[in-house]
Amino acid sequence: MRSNRRGVAMLATLISVLACSPADEPTPPAAGQSAADRRAGAPGIGDPDFPRDGNGGYDVSHYDLVVDYTPATKRLDGVTTISAAATQELSSFNLDLTGLDVREVAVDDAPATFTRKGDELTVRPARAITGGTPFTVKVTYTGSPKPASDNANLGTYGFIPTPDGAFVASEPNGSKTWFPNNDHPADKATFDFTITVPAGLTALANGEQAGRPTTSGGRTTFRWRERHPMATYLATATLGKFDLRQGSTAAGIPNLAATDPRFKSSLDPLYTLSGQITDYWATVFGPYPFSSTGGVVDDYSAGYALENQTKPLYGGFQPDETIIAHELAHQWFGNSLTIKRWKDLWLNEGFATYAEWLWAEHKGKKTAEATFTELLKRPASDPMWSYPPGRAKPDDLFNQSVYTRGGMTLHALRRAVGDATFFTLLKAWAAEHRYGHVTTEQFVALAERLSGKELDALFDAWLFQPRKPA
Ligand code: TRP
Ligand code: ZN
Numbered sequence: 001m002r003s004n005r006r007g008v009a010m011l012a013t014l015i016s017v018l019a020c021s022p023a024d025e026p027t028p029p030a031a032g033q034s035a036a037d038r039r040a041g042a043p044g045i046g047d048p049d050f051p052r053d054g055n056g057g058y059d060v061s062h063y064d065l066v067v068d069y070t071p072a073t074k075r076l077d078g079v080t081t082i083s084a085a086a087t088q089e090l091s092s093f094n095l096d097l098t099g100l101d102v103r104e105v106a107v108d109d110a111p112a113t114f115t116r117k118g119d120e121l122t123v124r125p126a127r128a129i130t131g132g133t134p135f136t137v138k139v140t141y142t143g144s145p146k147p148a149s150d151n152a153n154l155g156t157y158g159f160i161p162t163p164d165g166a167f168v169a170s171e172p173n174g175s176k177t178w179f180p181n182n183d184h185p186a187d188k189a190t191f192d193f194t195i196t197v198p199a200g201l202t203a204l205a206n207g208e209q210a211g212r213p214t215t216s217g218g219r220t221t222f223r224w225r226e227r228h229p230m231a232t233y234l235a236t237a238t239l240g241k242f243d244l245r246q247g248s249t250a251a252g253i254p255n256l257a258a259t260d261p262r263f264k265s266s267l268d269p270l271y272t273l274s275g276q277i278t279d280y281w282a283t284v285f286g287p288y289p290f291s292s293t294g295g296v297v298d299d300y301s302a303g304y305a306l307e308n309q310t311k312p313l314y315g316g317f318q319p320d321e322t323i324i325a326h327e328l329a330h331q332w333f334g335n336s337l338t339i340k341r342w343k344d345l346w347l348n349e350g351f352a353t354y355a356e357w358l359w360a361e362h363k364g365k366k367t368a369e370a371t372f373t374e375l376l377k378r379p380a381s382d383p384m385w386s387y388p389p390g391r392a393k394p395d396d397l398f399n400q401s402v403y404t405r406g407g408m409t410l411h412a413l414r415r416a417v418g419d420a421t422f423f424t425l426l427k428a429w430a431a432e433h434r435y436g437h438v439t440t441e442q443f444v445a446l447a448e449r450l451s452g453k454e455l456d457a458l459f460d461a462w463l464f465q466p467r468k469p470a
Contacts, residue, residue: 001061001188001229039128041093043120045184047341049394052119053173054184055094058084058135062189065179067237068196068219069203071165074144076100080179081138083189090129095121096176096183098158100143107137121180139180148174153396160300164260165201165240167300169313172342172397175232186340186437188229195237196221203239204258206230206309208292226309228290229435231338234309238296243267249275249293251282256294256311263297266318270295273324274312280362281328281355286427289336289434295324307352309335321363322356329355337433344440345392346463350406357407372411375404380468390440390463409462412469416458417451425450 041057044050064081082095098119105112107125115122121139129135145159145166158174160167168178176183192210195203199220207226214221226235242258245267249255255278257271271294278293295312302315305323307330314323333355334348357368378384387393387401389409414422425447429438432446440463448455461469 001059037091039089039091041088041090043094043122045182045186047184047186049342050173050184053096054182054187055096055120057088057090057093058086058129058182060084060182060187060189061134062191063179063181063235064192064194065235065237066194067179069166069237069239070198071161071163071201071240072198074161075142076145076159076178077142078179079138079140080181081136082181083134083136084182085134086129086131089131090125092122092124093129095123095137095139095180096173097121097139097141097180098148098176099146100141100178102139102141102180104140105137108135109138112137119176141180145178148177153398155304156302159237160302162240162298162300164299165197166238167298167302167313167315168236168238169302169304169306169308169315170235171233171306173233175235178237179235181232183232185231185233185338185342188231188338188435188437190228191224191226191230191235193224193226193237194221195224195239197239200241201239202242202244202258203237204242204296204311205237206235206311207290208254208310226290228309228336229338230309230335234307234335236296236308236311236313238298238308238311238313240298242296245271247271247275249279251279253278253288254292256292257296258294258311259297260299262299263318266297270297270314270319270324273319273321274328277321277325277328277359278331280359281325281332284358284423284426285329285332286430289331289430293328293331295319295327307331307334321359325359326352326356332430336435337430337438338436340437340439342394342397343391344438345397346389346402346406346409347438347440347443349398349403350389350409353403353407354410357411368411368414372408375408378468382468385468386466388464388466390459405462409459412458412462413447413455416455417447417453421451 044052045054062083066079068077105114110126112125147156147160148158149156158177173183193205199218203222205224210223210225245257255275259267274295282288290310292310297314305314307327312327329352333351357371360366361368384401389401389406
């Protein structure tokens with residue numbers, strides 16, 4: 001689902017079909033000719049900073065993931081069925097997939113040929129897919145998933161085997177380490193998960209369980225369903241030994257906390273804080289966008305957390321209220337409202353960081369104003385001031401400036417427009433783009449519209465200049 005753009009892409013397809021006189025029709029390519037075939041879907045979705053991430057020519061609406069995993073052998077057997085719509089005529093199209101052996105590909109149930117090159121899986125259906133039409137692609141694959149760790153600044157991410165299972169945290173482009181997909185947030189989709197593991201282990205994916213787990217032949221199958229659109233980097237299938245606590249928040253949102261046995265003492269605090277914070281954010285940001293909340297603590301010492309949709313994942317530590325506040329704020333900012341290109345990452349991290357300050361303010365610990373004032377004392381030579389957070393750099397995407405100076409941008413805005421307008425804006429932003437895609441330009445436009453103020457200078461100084469704002 002590419003909200004907003006979908007209709008435009010469809011229209012563009014229609015126009016190009018209408019404009020195409022018989023004389024313009026591409027000559028059928030000779031056998032083996034593909035590079036020059038303009039009916040081939042692009043190998044990237046069009047994010048200039050990540051030219052090979054995602055793919056062009058289609059729009060995914062749903063992923064049906066069937067995964068069988070055995071921690072002892074680290075072997076994964078998978079079948080991914082993707083429902084998509086072609087946004088152009090497609091003689092071939094790409095999926096993103098790293099490693100793993102592809103056994104079989106079928107398009108609309110007919111065998112398709114495929115080739116692999118780097119992280120690109122190119123699928124050539126027996127017959128070209130007509131632009132504007134829906135299709136399914138089913139990929140059967142197997143192998144031992146390896147996490148991504150190519151980029152030093154991104155650390156290790158994707159499908160990470162642990163002694164008792166796997167820790168699955170895929171931002172920004174690591175979901176291709178465990179299933180074939182259109183690996184870019186510009187294409188969100190709903191997900192079904194069917195995950196089979198040795199009996200005694202638990203598999204935790206996004207959304208809610210579709211029925212009770214079933215066990216046969218010493219293996220247990222878990223079924224999960226995320227029925228709201230989700231970016232691929234938020235998909236998880238974290239599995240292993242877990243203790244669970246289930247219930248609902250005071251406001252009635254289903255709540256599930258899961259902790260690795262090593263973090264059993266974190267189960268109750270995680271459950272309680274996740275519930276309280278989810279409910280509080282709903283009063284500040286507007287209705288919770290998804291059908292359940294909670295969190296997972298695994299024994300992999302990532303030292304970080306990821307806002308996996310409905311189930312933030314904490315890697316190897318007991319999460320405190322600050323980080324829970326951060327990851328749950330992402331359910332609105334990042335997960336429900338999703339960036340179209342990675343350079344706008346401050347819309348995720350600046351907002352989630354500001355939420356940490358709002359939580360401290362709510363708890364009477366420290367006002368956001370005090371946090372802002374303190375950070376503003378950093379000397380002009382501090383590296384935060386030379387990194388403009390409004391344009392996250394591909395080789396340093398998660399720079400501290402994107403978080404901290406991004407959060408400060410929101411506080412500078414709050415000072416300029418006043419509390420009433422600022423908090424109306426936060427709710428309006430979340431409501432207007434619920435389940436959709438967002439850009440920085442859209443946020444600036446909404447802030448100007450609701451405040452009636454010209455805010456270009458403020459946003460330019462805070463987001464785009466490589467120096468400390470005056
Ligand atoms: N979005 C995460 C946060 O701020 C940080 C993060 C970036 C991350 N890339 C990741 C976490 C990869 C896990 C894996 O909370
Ligand atoms: Zn974050």
